[in-house]
Amino acid sequence: MSGHHQEFQRGPLGTIAEAAESPVRILLAASPERNGEAWEARLTRLGFPEVLVATSGQETLNRAQAFEPELAVVDLRLPGRPDGLATAAELLRRHAAPVVFLGDGVDEITLDHARALEPYGWVFRPENDHELKLGLETALARLAAERRLGxxxxxxxxxxxxxxxxxxxxxxxxxxxxxxxxxxxxxxxxxxxxxxxxxxxxxxxxxxxxxxxxxxxxxxxxxxxxxxxxxxxxxxxxxxxxxxxxxxxxxxxxxxxxxxxxxxxxxxxVTERRRRERELRWLNRLHATLGQINQLVVRVQEPESLLHEACEACVKHGQFPLAWVAWLDPADRTLKPRARAGKAADVVNTLAVRLPEQGIGSAGDPLVAAFVSGKPFVASEFPENPWLDASLRVGFRTVGAFPLRFGGEVAGLLVVHAREFEFFRMKEIRLLSEAAEDLSFALDHIVMEKRRREVEEALKSSEARFRQIYEQLPVPYHSLDAEGRLLDVNPAWLELFGYGREEVVGRSVADFMAPSSAERFGKLFPEFRRTGVAKGWEVEFRRKDGGTVPVLVRGVFVHDRDGQPTHTHCVLHDLTDLRLLERQQKETEMILRQQQKLEAIGTLASGVAHEINNPITGVMNYAEIINDQLPEDSPLREFVYEIIRETQRVATIVRNLLSFARRDQSSFEPTNIRDVVEGTLSLIRTIIKKDRIKLEVDVADDLPLVRCRGQQIQQVLMNLMTNARDALNEKYPEYHDDKIMRVAVRRIEREGRPWVRITVEDHGPGIPPDKQERIFEPFYTTKGRTKGTGIGLSLSMGIINEHKGLMYLESEPGQWTRFHIELEALGEEVPPEQINTDPDV
Incomplete structure (x- = not known):
């Protein structure tokens, strides 16, 4: 029968008694020792309210005359005459009442006689509510079906x-x-x-x-x-x-x-067929588990990690709900959990299974049976056992124990639980046994390797002679073995890197280096061991708090009488302050070079402006002369006006370029932000158009004046618009409907005061969250070395801070980026003569 059918038979059958038109009359003939009043209350609670209890055969037959039972529950241990069998036979003869037998504690001969009466059901564990209810409801279901059928x-x-x-x-x-x-x-x-x-x-x-x-x-x-x-x-x-x-x-x-x-x-x-298909999938999972454990055997070199990850593999790849390792405590001969993984691990957290002096004991514990016999043991029918009962309560119906050997002797067990009843078959047992054998081999190998290292460390007699030096040196000092593992470190070393001695001794020094330095150390260390001298390595160590420390390492290798390298003495010099000075010097040099470039651009722009303004002025003057000489109705006047407009536009662009390039030494003046925005756009609009970027400009009409250095604000806007252009060209090298740059200026309120917010938005690739935090840092760029210096946004932030304004960004990676500039506006009326009307701005 399939698992689903078993679940149907054993699961709750509903309330058949309640579904009937009237409650079923049940006559219970129970031994006095079963406490009839308690049974009556219990059956009522289980959904059978109309129950009559008798405690002897004669009483049962007498009370049945008036009660007319529809179902009789007869205890085969009923004392006296008539006994349970005779009482049941008489009820069938007189009242045709179907019988359910309480058959616990009865010998096989009595059971054979009872079967001859063809009872409607059996209850072998009447103290179990579920089995009692199942037996009664099964009998009632059969009775109801027979009444309905013609x-x-x-x-x-x-x-x-x-x-x-x-x-x-x-x-x-x-x-x-x-x-x-x-x-x-x-x-x-x-x-x-x-x-x-x-x-x-x-x-x-x-x-x-x-x-x-x-x-x-x-x-x-x-x-x-x-x-x-x-x-x-x-x-x-x-x-x-x-x-x-x-x-x-x-x-x-x-x-x-x-x-x-x-x-x-x-x-x-077709559940059985599907079950077989599921079994095949289970075998595939077990093969995957075995493969994972084989990888662990090669990779993991620490017993506790190996056992824990093996349990994790059983849960993750084998999909067992719970896997754990029971290990022998020789002090009291108990099996205790050493590693565990999966759900409901508290079932075994405090478990301690005592081994008997001989044999497997009377409890039939699967752990004891597997450990003592040295063979796999699986169980689905649990005897009365506290921890197995707890396992069953959380839905684990099968347990398997597989011996783990250490030094040739059974020292522990790999224990796995399954929800399926009788899950473990020969194939599953064989595969899990192989996994346990692989773990046993790995444990032996790990311990042997550990003992070898301990012997080698015991031979390092020079450790004691240098202990005082280690402790008293004011500079970081460490000693390595021939494999690069830390034998000892002095207090200065521990203070510099923030570790405790027990955290580092015995581990490879490369574990405490940055990845690039660890790789370099792996290449340099063999040469150090061969030559015996490290003249000065620059490497980065990792502090416990996550930071890094650049150090210069110098050292010597000590050799034994046979010329074999044994250990090192190394001194470390902290290069943090030196690196900081170098960085500051580099930053200063880059800022100076940038300023020199800007000054050179300013000088160049001044010359270019002069060279362009002269011919432009001549063109404009000649156009005016031609205009004055033409008749009023001449069709050529339209062309003359177009020449004048275009020359004026060129002059404006040149003037804005000159203003943008020259060094701003002006003071803070009331300024119309609209003029600043338009001046900036006049410089970049042609480039944007060439890149086929759609420019959307939305400047409010009610903008208040802002006290600022207009040229500096223009410099910030130029930087933001250039960055937006680069971002759009990166995402859309050619034309695209969403290749949009948007510039908006709005009046806002902050704490009752007027402010002006300038927003530059692009529909480019966006900025990832981990880069947004560093975007305003000096020399940090996302464009690559050939496209950006990383100082534009930093300088822009400095300008806005100098204006006591705000600058921040919003970004949705893959969608858009918005940079906001907020400047406090002038609330009072500003006299016209104080307003900055410089056409360059």
Missing amino acids: LLERQWAVTLQSIGDGVIAADLEGRVTFMNAMAEHMTGFGEADALGRPLTEVFRIINEFTREPAENPALKALREGRIVGLANHTVLIHREGFEIYIDDCAAPIRDETRKPVGVVLVFHD
Whole structure:
């Protein structure tokens, strides 16, 4: 029987007694030692309110005369005469009352006599509410079914009972008219309950993977008038909610005139086949687990990590809900958890299983059995055992224990739990045994390697002679073994890098270096070991707090009498202050070079402006002369006006370029931000147009004046617009509808005061969150060395801070970036003569 069927039989069957028109009358004949009053209350709680309890056979028969029981529950241990068997036989003869036997503590001969009475059920653990209720409800279900069935229906049932498939018939409206026992069993609906219901309500099917309702084949057969098969991966939803994998087909039922009068649906359980498919998947997972453990054996060189990661592999790759390692504590001969992974690990957190002096003990504990025998042991039927009971309560129905050997002797167990009943079969046991053997080999190897290192370290006699030097030297000092592992460090070393001695001794010095330095150390160390001298390596060490420290390492290698290198003495010089001075010098030089470039640009711009202004002025003057000589109605005047407009535009661009390039030494003056924005756009608009960037400008009309250095604000805007242009060209090298730069200026309020906000937005690639925090740092750039110096935004931030304003950004990676500049505006009326009307700005 499939796992789903077991779950159906053992799971709650609902409240059959409650579903009846009136409560079922149950007569309980129980031994006095069972406490009849408690049983009456207990059965009422379980959903059987009409119960009459008798404590002897004669009392049971006497009370049955008036009570007329519908179901008799008889204790086979009933004392006196008549005993339980005789009482049950008499109840059947007099009242035809079906019997359920309480069969705990009864010998096999009595059970054989009881079976001859064909009871409706058995309860072998009456103290278990679930089993008691299951036994009674099973008997009541059988009783109810027999009452409903007529002679004709019995004949059909006998016929259909020989069919291993479920059969459901429905009328033309899709309502159930018949179903056999297998259909009842697989759907959870009794025939009486299902009759007249819509077929889709009784026969509920879904797709295994999408979980969406599947088309009912019976309705499709009615609609199309032909035989219809079921789609693959169909799951039948039992009334109790669990699932059964099925195949089926449906065909229309026709009368003698071939006219459809209904439909019949035939389906069968393929859960077993699916179970085998799941078993194959399980084996694949176990193979993956074994492969992962094989990798751990090669990679992990620490016992605790190896055992913990092995448990993790069983949970992650083998998909076991819980895996752990039990290890022998020789002090008290108990098995205790050493590593664990998975859900409900608290089941074993405080576990201590004591081994018996000999044999496996009387409890039949699977851990004891596997440890003592040295062979795998699996169990699904747990004896009374506290930790196994706790495991069962959290849904782990099977446990397997696989010996781990250390030094040839069993020292521990790999223990895995499964939710499936009787999960472990020979293939699973073999694969998990292989995994345990691999772990045993690895543990032996790790310990042997560890002992070898301990012997080598014990031979380093020079350690004591240099201990005082280590402790007293004011400079960082360390000693390495021939493999580059730290033998010792002095307090100055620990203080510089922030570690404790126990955190570093025995580990490779490369573990405390930056990756690039560790790689360089790996190349230099063999040469150091060969020559015996390290004249000066510059490497970066990692501090415990995550920072790095540049150091210069000098040292010598000590050799033994045979000329073999044994250990080093190395002195470390902290280069942090030196590197800081070098960085500051570099930053100063770069800023000076940038300023020199700007001054050179200013000088060049002045010369270019002079050279351009002279011919432009001549062109403009000649155009004015021509205009004065032309008649009023001359068609040439339109061309003359166009010459004058274009020369004026060129003059404005040259003037703005000159203003932008020259060094601003002006004071803070009331300025119209609209003029600053327009001046900046006049310089960059042609370039933007050439790059096929759509420029959107939105400047509010109600902008207040701002006291600022207009040329500096223009410099900031130019930097932001240039960055936006670069970002758009990076994302869209050619034309694109979303290649947009947007410049907006708005009046805002801050704490009741007027401010002006300037926003430069682009629809470029955006700025990742980890780079947004550093975007205003000097010399930090996202453009690459050939496209940016990394000082533009830093200088811009400095200018805005000098104006006591705000500058910040918003960005959605892959979508857009917005830079905002906010400057406090003038609230009072400003006299016209104080307003900066410099056309250069």
